[in-house]
Amino acid sequence: MAKKVGIFGGTFDPIHSAHLILAEHAWEQFQLDTVLLMPCAVPPHKEREITPALHRSRMIQLAIEDNSHLKLSCFELERMGKTYTADTIQMLNKEHPECEYFFILGADSLFDIENWYHPEQILEQIRIIAAVRGDMERNDLQKQIDYLQERYPSSQITLLDTPLIDISSTMIREHVRQGKTIKYYVPKDVEKYIYQQKLYQESETGR
Ligand code: ATP
Numbered sequence: 001m002a003k004k005v006g007i008f009g010g011t012f013d014p015i016h017s018a019h020l021i022l023a024e025h026a027w028e029q030f031q032l033d034t035v036l037l038m039p040c041a042v043p044p045h046k047e048r049e050i051t052p053a054l055h056r057s058r059m060i061q062l063a064i065e066d067n068s069h070l071k072l073s074c075f076e077l078e079r080m081g082k083t084y085t086a087d088t089i090q091m092l093n094k095e096h097p098e099c100e101y102f103f104i105l106g107a108d109s110l111f112d113i114e115n116w117y118h119p120e121q122i123l124e125q126i127r128i129i130a131a132v133r134g135d136m137e138r139n140d141l142q143k144q145i146d147y148l149q150e151r152y153p154s155s156q157i158t159l160l161d162t163p164l165i166d167i168s169s170t171m172i173r174e175h176v177r178q179g180k181t182i183k184y185y186v187p188k189d190v191e192k193y194i195y196q197q198k199l200y201q202e203s204e205t206g207r
Contacts, residue, residue, distance in 0.1 A: 002100040006035035006129065007092070009076070009085060009103070013051045014059045014194060016172055016186050018165040020070075025162045026104045026129050027069050035104070036073035037064065041083050048204045053077045055197060062189040084117040089126050101126050107133040107141045110157070113148070123148060123155035131160040176200040 006026050012019065015037070023035045039056045050056075057072055064070040075092070076083040085103070092101060103126045105113075110130045113119050122128075132141055138159070145157045167185055175182045177200055182191055194200060 003034075003096075003098055004030065004032045004102065005096075005099045006030065006032045006102045006104050007038055007073075007089070007126075008035055009038045009040055009088070009105075011050060011169065012037065012039045012056050012060055013169050014056065014172060014186060014190055014199070015063045016167050016169060017184065018167040020063060020187070021165060022104060022106070022131050022160065022162055023070055024067070025131075025160055026102070029161055030102055030129060030158075032102065033069070035070050036075075037070060038073040038076055038088070040076050041079065051199060055193075055199060059186075059190045059193055062193055063187045065189070086116070086118040086121040086125075089122060093125060102129050103127070104129045104131070104160070106131050107136045107144075110141065110144055110148070120152055123152040123157075128155065128157040129160050130157055131162050132164050134164075134166070173200040173204070177203065 006023065008019070008023050008026070010019065019037070023037065026032060027035050037060050039053060039060060041053060057074060057077065060072045064072065076088055089101065089103065092099070103122065105128065107130060110128070113122065116122065130141060130145065132138055141159060145159065148157060149155050172182050172185055175185070176194060182194070186194070
């Protein structure tokens with residue numbers, strides 16, 4: 001039987017509780033064997049300065065230490081130059097034909113996906129698991145799913161059954177900068193790491 005593997009890509013700057021809850025629910029709901037948390041190298045969609053990959057991946061490692069079905073994947077970090085989701089999926093499918101991959105994303109990403117590099121390749125090559133986010137109603141997200149499925153007939157997109165969790169990495173970076181608490185927004189060891197390494201103290205460039 002094919003191994004079922006979730007791919008959860010993101011900047012993870014830093015990883016937070018909503019990411020972890022999403023990954024865990026996707027694992028449970030879709031009976032995945034593993035969820036790969038895959039930090040991206042140079043995010044094609046973000047303009048601010050991104051924290052070095054080493055810190056972002058260490059924080060992921062700390063966050064998932066006690067969970068054997070969540071794994072850090074440096075697949076995108078190890079590639080040179082710009083890494084696109086469409087290429088990542090194609091390469092993984094080719095390298096691991098024994099695996100069935102699922103791509104996990106939040107609603108904001110599902111609404112933006114047509115601006116990504118070759119969205120048709122993403123949507124036709126991999127099953128998508130989408131989670132609600134922000135002030136978006138479940139209905140709005142379902143409408144976007146229906147629209148994408150009509151436009152890309154071989155796509156398979158399923159709504160993840162998760163609660164709305166209004167946490168973002170931006171919010172955490174801002175809290176740190178303003179000296180506000182981030183306790184419970186991120187796992188304890190990630191919180192410690194952020195302070196030890198003095199991350200997110202400076203104001204962000206390009207904003
Ligand atoms: P930033 O605030 O820096 O933009 P972020 O919190 O959106 O970061 P990313 O690492 O960019 O985090 O997100 C990776 C994936 O996780 C994206 O698909 C995003 O939609 C999803 N995601 C992040 N936070 C949430 C959340 N609170 N609810 C649902 N999905 C989320």
